[in-house]
Amino acid sequence: MTPLDNSSNQTCTGNQGNFFPEARDFEIIGSTINNIGGNVNYNTYLQERTPKEITARDLLLRTPQAPAVFTGRSNLVTEAVNILCETNQVHIAILGAGGIGKTSVALHIMENPQIKGKFAGRCYFIPCEMLLDATALVQGLVQAIGLQVTKGKDSLKLSLDYLKGCQRVLLTLDNFETPWNSKDQSDIKNLIEMICSLKSLAVIVTMRGIDGPGQIKWHKLGGQSGLPALELGPAKEAFFSFSSDGDITIEKEDPILERLLIQMDGMPLAILIIAQLAKRLSLKVLMEQWIARRQQF
Numbered sequence: 623m624t625p626l627d628n629s630s631n632q633t634c635t636g637n638q639g640n641f642f643p644e645a646r647d648f649e650i651i652g653s654t655i656n657n658i659g660g661n662v663n664y665n666t667y668l669q670e671r672t673p674k675e676i677t678a679r680d681l682l683l684r685t686p687q688a689p690a691v692f693t694g695r696s697n698l699v700t701e702a703v704n705i706l707c708e709t710n711q712v713h714i715a716i717l718g719a720g721g722i723g724k725t726s727v728a729l730h731i732m733e734n735p736q737i738k739g740k741f742a743g744r745c746y747f748i749p750c751e752m753l754l755d756a757t758a759l760v761q762g763l764v765q766a767i768g769l770q771v772t773k774g775k776d777s778l779k780l781s782l783d784y785l786k787g788c789q790r791v792l793l794t795l796d797n798f799e800t801p802w803n804s805k806d807q808s809d810i811k812n813l814i815e816m817i818c819s820l821k822s823l824a825v826i827v828t829m830r831g832i833d834g835p836g837q838i839k840w841h842k843l844g845g846q847s848g849l850p851a852l853e854l855g856p857a858k859e860a861f862f863s864f865s866s867d868g869d870i871t872i873e874k875e876d877p878i879l880e881r882l883l884i885q886m887d888g889m890p891l892a893i894l895i896i897a898q899l900a901k902r903l904s905l906k907v908l909m910e911q912w913i914a915r916r917q918q919f
Contacts, residue, residue: 676753676761678768684749688729691863694856695727698843702731705841706792706824707740713818713825714841715834717848721891724828724849728794731826741792751797756809759801778813788822799829811836851888858883860890864897878905885912
């Protein structure tokens with residue numbers, strides 16, 4: 623599906639509380655959504671389950687595809703592509719709350735033909751939610767690039783030497799809040815600043831919050847507060863795209879649908895959930911349950 627431009631001046635705002643009790647299959651807390659719009663992978667990362675050695679296979683299995691449902695974000699992708707193509711060294715921070723679509727935007731930037739042309743296949747995506755410290759992050763970098771570490775060689779030095787020798791490299795560090803918020807933050811800070819100092823390297827970082835990591839000049843995509851909520855028009859497009867494989871007869875101008883979408887704060891993850899629930903529950907029931915749940919808090 624081709625990304626849609628914003629088609630409404632209305633922005634979905636409201637009070638997003640807990641989701642509906644019927645949404646038992648949608649576990650959100652402690653999880654990350656890897657691909658909103660296609661097959662959705664919900665992966666909970668627990669420290670005791672993290673492998674001691676990160677492999678290329680680990681990274682590949684955690685790397686999502688650019689989602690098919692991607693509405694209201696084409697202007698952000700265009701902004702990032704223009705900056706990356708016009709500047710030799712630039713670092714982009716895609717910030718915001720969980721479920722706002724940070725990873726989706728990063729993936730669509732990397733899939734852009736202009737980006738693929740400029741970086742000539744040297745675009746590396748690292749899912750940092752599985753990298754809990756600086757050592758694991760270096761391992762992830764080595765495996766993402768495809769370097770072979772021989773006995774007695776330092777992995778970090780090998781990675782930096784390789785990157786220094788490249789003309790252009792685009793590195794995407796997805797869900798960077800995981801290593802950043804670890805007890806190893808000082809080492810992570812030194813590492814990300816070291817990486818971003820390389821003249822050949824452009825970095826995209828996605829993470830929760832309103833500030834990028836370290837003492838780095840980040841271009842904040844979407845503004846100082848991070849990615850904005852989806853406006854009502856794109857939110858509707860996303861809803862109907864998510865629910866297109868179900869037997870749903872809902873009009874686009876249905877007032878209950880609009881009220882629900884406004885309550886969802888324009889969050890792609892929340893819209894995905896109500897679209898899935900709408901395949902078996904009426905909008906009236908969903909709205910009643912939303913109101914009932916909200917009154918409990």
